[in-house]
Amino acid sequence: MQAAWFLAxxxxxxxxxxxxxxxxxGFILGPLATLLVWAFAGAWLFPHLVPEFSLKWWVYxxxxxxxxxxxxxxxxxxxTATLLSALICIPAAYAFxxxxxxxxxxxxxSFLSANAFPKIGLYVSIATLFYRLxxxxxxxxxxxxxxxxTLLFMIWIPTGTFRGININLEEAARDVGAxxxxxxxxxxxxxxxxxxxxxxxxxxxxxxxxxxxxLIVGTPNHITMPVLMYALxxxxxxxxxxVFSVLLSLPSVILLLVTQRYLRAGYLAAGYSL
Amino acid sequence: MMSRKxxxxxxxxxxxxxxxxxxxxxxxxxxxxxxxxxxVYINGDTNIFDLWNKTLLPAFTKRYPQxxxxxxxxxxxxxxxxxxxxxxxxxxANKPTDVDLWETDPTYVTQGAPNGLWVKLTTQLIPNxxxxxxxxxxxxxxxxxxxxxxSVVIAYNTAFVKTPPRTLDDLLAWIKANPGKFTYCDPxxxxxGQAFMVAVVYKFAPMAQxxxxxxxxxxxxxxxxPAWQMLKGLEPAMYNNGFHPNGNVAVxxxxxxxxxxxxxxxxxxxxxxxxxxxxxxxxxxxxITPPLFGGDSTVTAPAGSTHLEGxxxxxNWLLTPEAQQMVITSVSGYPGVDWKYMPASVxxxxxxxxxxxxxxxxxxxxxxxxxxxxxRVAGGG
Amino acid sequence: xxxxxxxxxxxxxxxxxxxxxxLPAISAVITTLTPATGVxxxxxxxxxxxxxxxxxxxxxxxxxVIVTLVAxxxxxxxxxxxxxxxxxxxxxxxxxxxxxxxxxxxxPVVIASFAMITFLVGHxxxxxxxxxxxxxxxxxLVYNATGIVLTEVWVSIPFAVLILGAGLQAIDDALIDSARDVGAxxxxxxxxxxxxxxxxxxxITLTLLFIAIFGSFTIPYLVGxxxxxxxxxxxxxxxxxxxxxxxxATMAVIAFIIASVIGIVYVASVSRRERAAP
Numbered sequence: 020m021q022a023a024w025f026l027a028x029x030x031x032x033x034x035x036x037x038x039x040x041x042x043x044x045g046f047i048l049g050p051l052a053t054l055l056v057w058a059f060a061g062a063w064l065f066p067h068l069v070p071e072f073s074l075k076w077w078v079y080x081x082x083x084x085x086x087x088x089x090x091x092x093x094x095x096x097x098x099t100a101t102l103l104s105a106l107i108c109i110p111a112a113y114a115f116x117x118x119x120x121x122x123x124x125x126x127x128x129s130f131l132s133a134n135a136f137p138k139i140g141l142y143v144s145i146a147t148l149f150y151r152l153x154x155x156x157x158x159x160x161x162x163x164x165x166x167x168x169t170l171l172f173m174i175w176i177p178t179g180t181f182r183g184i185n186i187n188l189e190e191a192a193r194d195v196g197a198x199x200x201x202x203x204x205x206x207x208x209x210x211x212x213x214x215x216x217x218x219x220x221x222x223x224x225x226x227x228x229x230x231x232x233x234l235i236v237g238t239p240n241h242i243t244m245p246v247l248m249y250a251l252x253x254x255x256x257x258x259x260x261x262v263f264s265v266l267l268s269l270p271s272v273i274l275l276l277v278t279q280r281y282l283r284a285g286y287l288a289a290g291y292s293l
Numbered sequence: 294m295m296s297r298k299x300x301x302x303x304x305x306x307x308x309x310x311x312x313x314x315x316x317x318x319x320x321x322x323x324x325x326x327x328x329x330x331x332x333v334y335i336n337g338d339t340n341i342f343d344l345w346n347k348t349l350l351p352a353f354t355k356r357y358p359q360x361x362x363x364x365x366x367x368x369x370x371x372x373x374x375x376x377x378x379x380x381x382x383x384x385x386a387n388k389p390t391d392v393d394l395w396e397t398d399p400t401y402v403t404q405g406a407p408n409g410l411w412v413k414l415t416t417q418l419i420p421n422x423x424x425x426x427x428x429x430x431x432x433x434x435x436x437x438x439x440x441x442x443x444s445v446v447i448a449y450n451t452a453f454v455k456t457p458p459r460t461l462d463d464l465l466a467w468i469k470a471n472p473g474k475f476t477y478c479d480p481x482x483x484x485x486g487q488a489f490m491v492a493v494v495y496k497f498a499p500m501a502q503x504x505x506x507x508x509x510x511x512x513x514x515x516x517x518x519p520a521w522q523m524l525k526g527l528e529p530a531m532y533n534n535g536f537h538p539n540g541n542v543a544v545x546x547x548x549x550x551x552x553x554x555x556x557x558x559x560x561x562x563x564x565x566x567x568x569x570x571x572x573x574x575x576x577x578x579x580x581i582t583p584p585l586f587g588g589d590s591t592v593t594a595p596a597g598s599t600h601l602e603g604x605x606x607x608x609n610w611l612l613t614p615e616a617q618q619m620v621i622t623s624v625s626g627y628p629g630v631d632w633k634y635m636p637a638s639v640x641x642x643x644x645x646x647x648x649x650x651x652x653x654x655x656x657x658x659x660x661x662x663x664x665x666x667x668x669r670v671a672g673g674g
Numbered sequence: 675x676x677x678x679x680x681x682x683x684x685x686x687x688x689x690x691x692x693x694x695x696x697l698p699a700i701s702a703v704i705t706t707l708t709p710a711t712g713v714x715x716x717x718x719x720x721x722x723x724x725x726x727x728x729x730x731x732x733x734x735x736x737x738x739v740i741v742t743l744v745a746x747x748x749x750x751x752x753x754x755x756x757x758x759x760x761x762x763x764x765x766x767x768x769x770x771x772x773x774x775x776x777x778x779x780x781x782p783v784v785i786a787s788f789a790m791i792t793f794l795v796g797h798x799x800x801x802x803x804x805x806x807x808x809x810x811x812x813x814x815l816v817y818n819a820t821g822i823v824l825t826e827v828w829v830s831i832p833f834a835v836l837i838l839g840a841g842l843q844a845i846d847d848a849l850i851d852s853a854r855d856v857g858a859x860x861x862x863x864x865x866x867x868x869x870x871x872x873x874x875x876x877x878i879t880l881t882l883l884f885i886a887i888f889g890s891f892t893i894p895y896l897v898g899x900x901x902x903x904x905x906x907x908x909x910x911x912x913x914x915x916x917x918x919x920x921x922x923a924t925m926a927v928i929a930f931i932i933a934s935v936i937g938i939v940y941v942a943s944v945s946r947r948e949r950a951a952p
Contacts (some may be wrong), residue, residue, distance in 0.1 A: 037767075040759065043752065047828065049800070050789035051781070057792055085366070107686040118680030126684060130940050133368050133691055133793050135885050135933035136699045139910055141927040143718070144373070144698035148380030154903055155383070158390055167694045170687055176837070179874055183844065213843075220779075228782050228894075234375040235382075239332040239365045239391055248784045250368045254542055255339045257792065264785040271780035279773055374914040404917060479900050481915045536817050537900045657917065664916040671901035672730035 057261035076258045085247060086266060092237070093244040094270055096158065100165035104222050108173035109215065113203070115174065116181035127178065133170045138231065146235050152234065161241050164232035169222035176221065180214030181207065220278060227271075244270075273284040301547035330361040331603045332392040336373045338541060340565050340624050341396070341590070342366045348619050353499025353610055360603050369483075369540075373397045380410050380595050390597040393604050402437045402593050403656035411436040412594040418605050421612035424630040429589055432653070437591035440611045441620040442627035443561040444580070444650035445488030448545075452575040453554040460582050461492055465523075467555065468530050474554040476547065477531035479671070480663045482554055484540035488585040489557045490666055491654060494520040495583070500651060503658040514661055528670065537625060537671070548572060557585060564625040580650070587650030699930070706924040721924045730901065735928065737902035741819055742888045745801030745826040749883055752827065753834035758868075760835065761842040779832035787896040790825045791816050821897040822904065826887050833886075834879050842868070874944065881940040885933050906930045 059072055080086070114120070115127050145164070146155070154160035184207060192202040208215075230245035237243055244267055252260040252267075322431070335345050342364075350362040367376065376395060383390040405411060413435050416422045422430070422438065429439045447464065449457045458464040468475045478486035498516035502505070528535040532553045538544055541562055547553045549572050558578070566572045592611070594604045610616055614635065617628045621639060628635050654662060709717045717723075725731050760772050778786060794800055794815040815821055845868060853863045869876070891906035898904060903911075905925055913922035 036759075040756075040771055043756070044771060045778060047774055050786070050793035050828070051777070052852070053793040054785070055790040077925050104687075107690070110683040111685075114680040114683035116785055118677070120677040120684075121678035123680070124941055124945060125686065126566075128937055129696070130687070131885065131934065131937040132690060132930070133695050134882075135889065135937060136695060136930045137889055137906060137909060137926040139374075139694065139891075139906075139913060140702040140923045141698035142378045143382050143385070144701050146379055147385045148693065148698075150383050150386030150388040153378075155388075163690070163694070166690060170691060171882070174687060175878060180826055180880055183874070214840060216698070217840055220836075221833065224779060230784070231375060234367070234372065235379045238334070238367075238376070238379070239363050242365070245782055245784060247366075248782060250342075250366045250372060251339075252784055252788050254337075254342075254540070256369060256542065256566070257546055257692065259339075260788055261792070264788055268781060271782065275773075275776065275780040279776070373909070400915065400917065481911050533814055533817070535900075536814075538817070553754065660915060660917040664912075664918070667901060667911070668728070668730045672733065 054261050054264050057258055058265045060258050060261075073258075076262045080259060080262045083251075085242070086251075086263070089242050089244045089247040090267070090270060092161070092241055093227060096161045096165060096241075096243060097223055099158075100162045100169060100226040101219055103162065103221040104169040104173045104226075105168050105215070105219055108170065109177055112174050112177035113181050113207070115178040117186075127174070130171050130174045133167055142235050143234065145232070149236055156237065156240055158241055160236040161233050161243065164236045165226035165229045167232070168225040169230050170217050172221040172225060176218035177211065177215055178258065180211045180218070183214075184210050223274075295643045325589060327499075328359055328361045329600055329603050330363050331600055331607060332363045332365060332391050333607075334367060334376050334392050334395045336367050336369050336376070336395075336397045337590075338369075338562060340562060340564075341632040344620065344624050347625050349611070349616060352616070352619065353607055356610065356615075357606060360606070365506045370397065373401050377401050377405055378408075380405065380597065381408060383597050384408060384410060385429065388597070389599040390595050392595045393598045393600045394592055394607060395595060396590060397593045399433050399437070399588075399653065400656050400660060402591070406434065406436050410595055410597070412596050412601065412604075414438050414594070414608070417613070418610045421609045421630075424612055424634045426631050428505065429629075432589075432655075433591060433593075434506075438608055438611075438629070439589030439591045440608075440616075440629040442587055442589045442629060444627075445485050445557050445585040446560045446563065446578045446580045447557040447585070448548055448558045448563050448572075448576055448578050449554060450548065450551065450573065450576050452573070453551075457577070457579060458555075458577075458581060464555070464581055465493075465527070468527055470638040471554070473532055473534070475530070475556060476537055476544070476553050477557050478540055478544045479537040480666050482539045483544070484586075484588060485541045485544055485559055485562075486537060486629075487659075487663070488651075490524065490662065491546045491659075492585050492651065492661060493524055493585070494654075495651060496520065497523075500547050500654075503654040504652040504657060509655070509657045511661070514658070514665070517662070517665065521665065524666070524670045535671075536557070545572065548576060560587075561625045584650045586653055587627075588653050590626075702923045703927055705920055706927050708920075721920055722928070725921055725924045725928065731908065731925070733902045734905055734908045734927050737819070738888060738905045738929075739932065740820055741826075741894075741904060742884055744819075745823045745830070745887050746883045748823060748827050749830045749834050750880065752921045753831055753838055753879075756831070757835050757842055758839040758864075760839055766865060775835055776832045778829050779836075781829075785831060786829050786894070787825055787893050790821070790828060790897060794821065794824070810931075816897055818899040821899075822894050825897045826890065826892045829893070830883055830887065834883060837875050837879045837882075838872065841872040873947065877940055877943055881936055884936050888933055888936075889929065 058076070059074065115123060134238055149155050149160050149163075154163065188206055188210070189202050191205045193199070197205065229243070230249055233241075233243045234246045234249075237246065248263065248267055251263045255263070333345065333350065335341060346364045350364055354360055354362055367373070376392060376397065380390045380392055380395075402411065412418070414422060414430070414437075415435070418437070425439060430672065436560070447458070451457075454467075458467045468578050477489040480487040480490045486589070494517050497519045498513075502513055502516075531537070532547065538547060541559055544553075544556045545558060545562065548556055548558070549566075560578060563572070563576075563578045567574075567576065567578075592608065594601060598604055612630050617630055617635065618639070620626045621628060621635075628639075632640055653659065693733055706721050756775060760768060760775075783791070795817075800815070813820075815824065849871075850863060853867050858866065889906060890904065891910060894904035895907045895910070897908065905928075909922045909925040909929070912918045912925065
């Protein structure tokens, strides 16, 4: 394995490199570790290094029925939004990458507005539309508002992925008589899969994290986790905020464990092969 | 697209008809069988969430079993804007809103009033309203009803502050003499910070000009200039060289972590934190002279609600001695009704605590104060 | 024929975009062009002139751009080596670190900000440890630009590493080995082979990072200071606290214009590369 060429210059540099990596890992994990400690702290007053251990805040938090309901709502709505997004965006991304049609570049660029226009100014109009369509306080409404946040990821990343796939491969398949659909499903899609999975992951996170729009559309009966999180994490005393944080991170941790093998370097393969 | 419009409209019309039928049916004599659910939206801090969810609403539904309550807790600021947007959008779409009762800051009530979003409260609708001092109702033009009050006081840590300041001038002198040991929260994020800001403004500009429904005139704001200069001059003496934390809770945390020794806090929250051991026992609360402002927390009835009957029942109940007593015991708040309607024992109990407090500025002046604080004090000048 | 098909495929997401973003955005733009109440004769751009004429708002705009650029640069400088490392080193530690660096992706932003505050705040964990080690003076790491940048970097690293890594994965080992065979050093190999071959993912990463950080609200709201503030926070304050809806919408449009410039640069550069390619 020649691949480690750029580190193999000397023991010292290697050690430096590892040291830097570990420092970075500490920067990533440190805040979460602090949170975990806080979650079990009865009180933690300066300058004590270790807090009094206590479970009293857990009892307090677990008595709150809204949390379970909100987690369930998020766990149902975000994957629905992601799937729906994949369903409508992946064909569109393929069209952007492979087909010529008037206004293609402008339309591709226009999806940027989904993330680039500050949404705070849009909610009254969106909510008015949703009222007219009877989408307020419905599951469909929440999914739709989350879907908006996924569009950019689900269009741009797959477009890049499809564009990166060697067109000769598709043409070869067409030459031996495969139809366009068959070529797409048997040749293009498998090669693009890693890129699409990454796109779906980002789309999921974007849908999962959506708070302000879901607040307007989802209350009072379809409250998602981030909506509750804003109210609970920020207005309770620190240990309670930490307990909520730990609880509300659980679905994400499970997702991390499930998707972890897709995130490994090896699997990510040829998303952008040239 | 054109061809799709009529069906949607037809569906909407049918649904609204159904809804009206439902409402009429519900208000009729047969209503007792199926309880009506009231959606109660509360923007506040956690002590208030607990007050509603664990005390007030269970007691209300026990007293009036024909109602159920669905409690929706939301953060101030962003959360309030979301609810306002939602009610406004319902109005624009000619739809009923699902918000049946809303507790929020007066700012949002004022924002929605020109659009006709709220019910103007009268004693015909809510008989117990007679017990509320009229000037409190005038503050939001009868669009909201106070049901509890509290005031901002000074919290100080006796371990570090041997002789606490008794007046605003004492406090200002103490801040300069002890740099880094005082702060107030960003006025955008909490009333405790607003109170300190407003107290300094009132020091230079007569408060009567900006309170009690005085007509809005931006020119009168020039009188605030010396206040901004003074606050700006205090910045280097603030905690961390001019840092104002985010919200009432964050200030309490700085006190708890002994990062600051004095800070303005809400009387009810400070009492609650001390009770729960979240502040060191050496922290004490006191009111200074002239007093910091206090405010009534108010609830509003959105005009688009389909359960107004229930909303009025709940509002009326909130002003009964039974409900008012709950407010006093669970959040150490002041009653929303006039003190004379409270039992003598309660009046006795609060005799020392509930000192008079300064009034809130009217919403428009208040909004401008907050903006100018950002431009002139935090923004560097 | 293919043109029609292409357009048909693009239509469904486009409809969502038009109804939920573009039309509401247009109505917001119209509000900003309507003069504020009382000033009937004002020019259509009066609101823009007022916003840009307010010194604190100009400061906020510049501040937002600078914070965003610094954060993007930091994410990029940390993520590229990391992506290279994860691509070319196949040890158990590398695999483990690969998972560690993905963690922030799964932490909701509110919680990430909250965690960062408890970690870095004065008398928080880091400062308590330093205090115990005898360090009395502690630099301020949260409630200022540093805090915003650190938190933005924290949440953005996985995104950048993943997109860059996916691109690096596609580069053939043989190409790199042959560069080494003709005597190119690591830096040369990186600049001459890896960087150009990974250009599209790099551009996507930079563009999306810029837009995400530029438009962020939660992180600057929670971790930032009182002033200057990032635009996301300022426009929310104007809307929710100062009763100034029009100014808020005007700032939104200005923010959108700035973000669009970056988007146009991206599309232009991709188009140029496409045309250059055979």
